[in-house]
Amino acid sequence: MLNNKTDRSERLFEEAKHYIPGGVNSPARAFQAVGTTPRFIEKADAQFIYDADGNKYIDYIGSWGPMILGNNNPGVLKAVQETIVHGLSFGAATGREITMAKLACEMIPCFEMVRMVNSGTEATMSALRTARGYTGRNKIIKFEGCYHGHSDGLLVKAGSALIAEGGSPDSAGVTENCAKDTLTARYNDMDSVEKLFEEYKGDIAAVIIEPVAANMGVVLPQDGFLKNLREICDLHQTVLIFDEVITGFRLAPGGAQQLFGVTPDMATFGKIIGGGMPVGAYGGRRDIMECVAPVGKVYQAGTLSGNPVAMAAGIAQLTCLKENPSVYEHINSLGEMLYGGLKEIIAAAKVDCTVNHIGSIGTLFFTGGQVTDYTSARTSDLKRYAEYFRYMIQHGNYFAPAQFEAMFISDQHTEADIQKTLSDAAVFFGV
Ligand code: PMP
Numbered sequence: 001m002l003n004n005k006t007d008r009s010e011r012l013f014e015e016a017k018h019y020i021p022g023g024v025n026s027p028a029r030a031f032q033a034v035g036t037t038p039r040f041i042e043k044a045d046a047q048f049i050y051d052a053d054g055n056k057y058i059d060y061i062g063s064w065g066p067m068i069l070g071n072n073n074p075g076v077l078k079a080v081q082e083t084i085v086h087g088l089s090f091g092a093a094t095g096r097e098i099t100m101a102k103l104a105c106e107m108i109p110c111f112e113m114v115r116m117v118n119s120g121t122e123a124t125m126s127a128l129r130t131a132r133g134y135t136g137r138n139k140i141i142k143f144e145g146c147y148h149g150h151s152d153g154l155l156v157k158a159g160s161a162l163i164a165e166g167g168s169p170d171s172a173g174v175t176e177n178c179a180k181d182t183l184t185a186r187y188n189d190m191d192s193v194e195k196l197f198e199e200y201k202g203d204i205a206a207v208i209i210e211p212v213a214a215n216m217g218v219v220l221p222q223d224g225f226l227k228n229l230r231e232i233c234d235l236h237q238t239v240l241i242f243d244e245v246i247t248g249f250r251l252a253p254g255g256a257q258q259l260f261g262v263t264p265d266m267a268t269f270g271k272i273i274g275g276g277m278p279v280g281a282y283g284g285r286r287d288i289m290e291c292v293a294p295v296g297k298v299y300q301a302g303t304l305s306g307n308p309v310a311m312a313a314g315i316a317q318l319t320c321l322k323e324n325p326s327v328y329e330h331i332n333s334l335g336e337m338l339y340g341g342l343k344e345i346i347a348a349a350k351v352d353c354t355v356n357h358i359g360s361i362g363t364l365f366f367t368g369g370q371v372t373d374y375t376s377a378r379t380s381d382l383k384r385y386a387e388y389f390r391y392m393i394q395h396g397n398y399f400a401p402a403q404f405e406a407m408f409i410s411d412q413h414t415e416a417d418i419q420k421t422l423s424d425a426a427v428f429f430g431v
Helices: 009-018 074-084 095-108 121-136 160-163 189-198 225-235 255-260 309-322 325-350 382-394 415-428
Strands: 041-045 047-049 056-059 113-117 139-143 182-185 204-209 241-242 266-269 281-283 354-359 361-365
Touching: 047 255, 056 415, 074 309, 095 113, 095 281, 095 309, 095 361, 113 121, 121 139, 121 204, 121 241, 139 241, 182 189, 189 204, 189 225, 204 225, 204 309, 225 255, 241 255, 255 266, 325 354, 325 361, 382 415
Parallel strands: 139 182, 139 204, 204 241, 241 266
Antiparallel strands: 041 047, 047 056, 113 281, 266 281, 354 361
């Protein structure tokens, strides 16, 4: 049901703002970029999500990725229910952690060993520390527009810092010192990477990249880009890290590295590996991972890491994905239908828009021309995206509340859902 009332969400938001900064526990939830009240969510089920005013939406966020099997997947829920009765946390080793590690090592091409953590932020922070410990080098290269969580050294913006002394921090509270070892290159631009390798010869510990970028909207790697990164890292004995928090277990059971046939030295995962529970993981080559404590000298720890309930949910989700290739067929064909349909609509409407997509993730950018990096993504008309967002949510489509995000399709979505969303989009664009 859709009544388009937002009174309860508005009241809750006002109250929340009194106790929680901005009323939310993560900034994207405040709907700041789209000029409408954030919907306070009451429940989610299958492909739907329901707000506090009783509105029902088709859910194209899916908790920002993990709900690949749909909300409330019965297998994941059952695993959680069976586990919680035996205790919520032990802070001790369990057999379930071996099951999870084995499963992840079977599915992810670069994994010989894996360490579980509690978020994507922790995973990337720990992977970089490990790469630095392994190589004994300081600098890292990240790409403009790629997000790797909110640890100090990764909140660095790019631009002219490309070949200057390190970057400059993106956030108040991050010191210049924390930022100075983070170098920034341009996505899909090997020249910018090569320049940094020349300038900082022998001091680049790691290159970290989203193998398909999803945090400047969806931006695909151009032909050969990932392979070239692999080669330059080999040449300089630099650790190549794929941040697969969005792409892992989604683009293929073995993530983007399986799909593109390029194997990094390490990879990081988040939310999807926990089936919706707070989880992250980093792993990779055995010789690198054996640098981590207590075997090696790179310290990394976590009271709740490998938590039994989170492991149970994650094992249930990954097992289902591993055993059911039909999930990928289904979400990818719905992806073709949704993103292909959006392309037809914008072509018919003759508007300056571009759709980037791969499998079940995609972004409709409000800009003409190709979007291949942060600079081109930033040419988008954010006011127009906000109008589109407000129209779509009022018609029951729950999209990402910002232009520079992905849409996510789950196994529970149907062709009828996609048709409905497309016909709403067609009306918005006047075709
Ligand atoms: N890496 C990528 C590619 C992400 O998209 C995100 C968050 N969406 C993170 C890291 C950080 O994960 P978390 O929010 O779990 O800390």
